[in-house]
Structure formats: C-alpha cells, structure tokens
Amino acid sequence: MRDLFDRILENKGPLGKWASQAEGYFVFPKLEGPISNRMKFQGKDVITWSINDYLGLANLPEVKKIDGEAAAEYGAAYPMGARMMSGHTDYHEQLQDELADFVQKESAYLLNFGYQGMVSTIDALVSKDDIIVYDVDSHACIIDGVRLHMGKRFTFKHNDIQSLEKNLERATKMAEQTGGGILVISEGVFGMRGEQGKLKEIVELKKKFKFRLFVDDAHGFGTLGKTGAGAGEEQGVQDEIDVYFATFAKSMASIGAFIAADKEIIDYLKYNLRSQMFAKSLPMIYVKGALKRLDMLRTMPELKAKLWENVNALQNGLTSRGFNIGDTNSCVTPVYLNGSIPEAMALVKDLRENHGIFCSIVVYPVIPKGLILLRMIPTATHTMEDIEATLEAFSAIRERLTNGTYKKLSAAVAAAMGE
Numbered sequence: 001m002r003d004l005f006d007r008i009l010e011n012k013g014p015l016g017k018w019a020s021q022a023e024g025y026f027v028f029p030k031l032e033g034p035i036s037n038r039m040k041f042q043g044k045d046v047i048t049w050s051i052n053d054y055l056g057l058a059n060l061p062e063v064k065k066i067d068g069e070a071a072a073e074y075g076a077a078y079p080m081g082a083r084m085m086s087g088h089t090d091y092h093e094q095l096q097d098e099l100a101d102f103v104q105k106e107s108a109y110l111l112n113f114g115y116q117g118m119v120s121t122i123d124a125l126v127s128k129d130d131i132i133v134y135d136v137d138s139h140a141c142i143i144d145g146v147r148l149h150m151g152k153r154f155t156f157k158h159n160d161i162q163s164l165e166k167n168l169e170r171a172t173k174m175a176e177q178t179g180g181g182i183l184v185i186s187e188g189v190f191g192m193r194g195e196q197g198k199l200k201e202i203v204e205l206k207k208k209f210k211f212r213l214f215v216d217d218a219h220g221f222g223t224l225g226k227t228g229a230g231a232g233e234e235q236g237v238q239d240e241i242d243v244y245f246a247t248f249a250k251s252m253a254s255i256g257a258f259i260a261a262d263k264e265i266i267d268y269l270k271y272n273l274r275s276q277m278f279a280k281s282l283p284m285i286y287v288k289g290a291l292k293r294l295d296m297l298r299t300m301p302e303l304k305a306k307l308w309e310n311v312n313a314l315q316n317g318l319t320s321r322g323f324n325i326g327d328t329n330s331c332v333t334p335v336y337l338n339g340s341i342p343e344a345m346a347l348v349k350d351l352r353e354n355h356g357i358f359c360s361i362v363v364y365p366v367i368p369k370g371l372i373l374l375r376m377i378p379t380a381t382h383t384m385e386d387i388e389a390t391l392e393a394f395s396a397i398r399e400r401l402t403n404g405t406y407k408k409l410s411a412a413v414a415a416a417m418g419e
C-alpha cells in the first residue's frame with residue numbers, strides 16, 4: 001500500500017508543477033504599497049492592472065477611517081459564534097436590508113466569503129431530484145457547488161443560448177421523471193473574458209421552460225447598471241433573477257458577500273446554508289465597513305462614472321491599435337495574443353521589468369493552446385497617463401512577439417518544457 005503523500009509529492013497538480021519557474025513572479029507575486037493604480041513589484045514602480053478595486057475604494061481615507069474605527073471599537077472577534085447561535089447583530093440586519101434594497105430584491109443574507117457562500121447556496125437550493133443546468137465556463141465556486149449536488153446536472157456551451165435551450169429540454173424530461181425542478185446558473189460577468197452572461201436571453205427562455213435562475217454577479221455588482229445593481233439591471237432583467245449573488249471582494253474592496261431574493265427564499269436559505277450555519281459570523285469590521293462602502297456606491301455615482309471613463313479609454317485605445325479584446329462588454333479587459341507559454345512568460349517579464357506594467361496572464365489550459373490572454377482590470381484610480389503608457393507598452397510587446405524576440409529569449413525555457 002502507498003503512503004497517501006506519495007502521489008502528492010510526485011504530482012504537485014496542474015498549477016503546482018510550475019512552482020519552481022513561476023512562484024514569486026508569475027504566481028504569488030508580492031505587490032507592495034497602498035492599493036492603487038501604482039504599486040511596487042520587486043522594488044520597481046508598476047502600473048497595476050490586476051486588482052479588482054473597481055471603484056477605487058480600497059485606499060480612500062474615509063473608508064479606511066471607518067474600518068479603523070470598527071477595529072478599535074469591536075476588535076476582530078465581535079460578534080462571536082455563528083449568526084444562528086450568538087453571532088447576530090442589528091448591524092448585520094441593517095446591512096442585509098440595505099443590500100436587498102440596492103439590488104432591488106425583497107431580502108438579503110450575508111455570507112462570510114463569496115466562494116463558500118456560492119457552494120453552500122447551490123447545495124441548499126437543490127435536492128437530489130432537482131436538475132442543475134450551468135455554463136461550462138463557470139467560476140470554480142459554481143463548479144464546486146454543483147459537485148455537492150446528488151442529482152443530475154448538465155452544462156451548456158459558454159454563453160450559448162441554443163445550447164442552453166437544448167439542455168433545458170433534456171433537463172425538463174429528466175425533471176418530469178424525478179419530480180424535481182430546474183436551477184439554471186450563470187454569471188453576470190465572466191471574469192476572465194469580460195462577457196456579460198446573456199441574462200436577457202436566458203430569462204426569455206422562462207416563457208418556454210420552467211426553471212429558476214441563480215446569477216453570480218461578482219464583477220457586475222457596483223460596476224454595471226444605472227444604479228450599480230449589476231448585470232441584471234444593465235440588461236433590464238433584475239426582477240427575473242430568482243437568486244442574486246455578489247461578493248464584497250471586488251467593487252466593495254473588502255471581504256464578505258451576500259445573496260438576495262424573495263423573502264421566503266432568503267428565510268429558507270438562512271436556515272439551510274451550511275457554510276453560514278456552522279461558521280463564525282462576519283466580523284463587525286467587515287459589516288460596518290460594508291455599510292460605509294455601500295453608502296458610497298449609492299451616493300457617489302461619480303466613482304462608477306470615472307471607472308467607465310477609464311474602461312472606455314483603455315478598451316477603445318486597444319481596439320484602435322488593432323488589439324483583439326474579444327467580446328468583453330464589462331470592465332474586465334482581455335487582450336488576446338498568439339504565442340506559446342514560454343513566449344508569454346518572456347513577454348510578461350518584459351512588460352513588468354522594462355515597461356512597469358503589471359497585469360495578469362492567462363494561458364492554456366484556461367484558454368486554448370497557442371493563445372495568451374493578458375487580463376486587465378481598469379479602476380477608478382487609473383489615470384489617462386496610465387492608460388497611454390500601457391497602450392504604448394502593449395504596442396511595443398506586440399512588435400517583439402511578432403518579430404520573434406520572445407521566442408529567442410524563451411528558447412531555453414521552451415526546451416525544458418518540451419514546447
């Protein structure tokens with residue numbers, strides 16, 4: 001018999017196997033200094049394009065003041081215990097009411113972390129007789145939630161309504177046999193490529209099929225829609241989203257998350273969400289911090305306006321220079337280039353070392369082989385100078401990618417990787 005750790009020591013996993021080449025630089029990089037458009041990486045100034053602080057709240061003095069005051073008054077512990085047992089407060093309820101109001105739902109419930117909250121919400125919404133139909137490119141937290149499901153599940157092709165329809169036909173037949181219902185899950189904005197989930201078209205299918213819609217709007221909350229209520233508001237279908245989810249980890253620049261729905265559904269989830277029932281309540285620092293941030297989302301539309309000014313300048317600048325930014329219709333800005341993984345590594349190094357640009361890089365197996373995705377998150381803190389410098393840098397790296405400079409630079413790495 002093998003020792004359990006033998007496999008772990010032999011095979012570090014799809015990402016872990018790159019650790020010796022990538023750690024500290026491409027993965028687990030250390031960005032230093034206050035969270036903003038410009039930070040330090042390995043002692044050098046860089047323009048940061050990989051921080052989800054969409055509205056620029058993270059480093060605002062008035063936000064940090066509230067966080068600090070809450071920490072001084074309550075410490076990190078209060079309230080102790082799970083919400084159900086001893087960790088409940090008026091402020092938790094106030095935040096839930098204000099969140100529900102903001103996303104135009106009857107009721108809301110707080111989650112300590114978006115990831116676990118999504119897993120648990122999916123788990124609580126379905127029984128073994130129910131069928132889940134979800135987008136194949138869903139975030140890992142949706143995949144993990146679906147993994148807990150004891151019944152049938154179908155994926156539909158990414159953002160493909162025909163494929164969703166086909167799978168709804170299959171799911172309907174199946175549900176007629178099991179006596180269960182159907183849960184469709186999509187995202188408000190797909191965080192890698194920036195396309196909004198086709199919520200309007202999905203909702204249209206409710207005329208033909210019987211299902212409930214659960215939307216993970218992590219990137220849409222605070223950034224999309226007239227009031228910032230997200231992708232559903234942007235597409236005019238917020239009412240038709242049966243269960244709405246958003247995290248505080250992006251436009252709210254904090255930690256925590258929430259779900260919102262009709263009161264009866266939230267009342268049910270409150271008593272059935274295992275990740276909340278059996279875990280300590282969201283600490284007061286985050287609850288009071290979120291109340292402040294939500295107030296700013298509500299009362300300072302200029303933050304979202306500035307964000308979009310930057311998004312438009314960056315995306316228009318890229319397309320007018322001939323870059324392929326795919327089908328994004330959100331703030332998430334992908335740039336697709338052709339090249340191998342070693343070339344991508346050389347290119348990112350050049351961007352960081354010689355141009356002072358820090359952005360995330362995504363390669364195979366997340367996207368097809370031979371493609372490089374540079375993913376940028378514009379925020380309200382970026383300036384036109386940042387955008388201009390970035391566009392210049394991107395033109396320079398594209399030139400070097402096409403003239404083979406990165407191929408030469410990465411030949412040794414490519415040989416070691418068998419590319």
Ligand SMILES: Cc1ncc(COP(=O)(O)O)c(C=O)c1O
Nearest residue numbers: 113114115139191218247249257
């Ligand atoms: C689409 C999506 N859903 C859920 C989460 C998880 O949220 P949290 O960071 O609050 O755990 C993320 C990442 O933050 C995300 O991008």
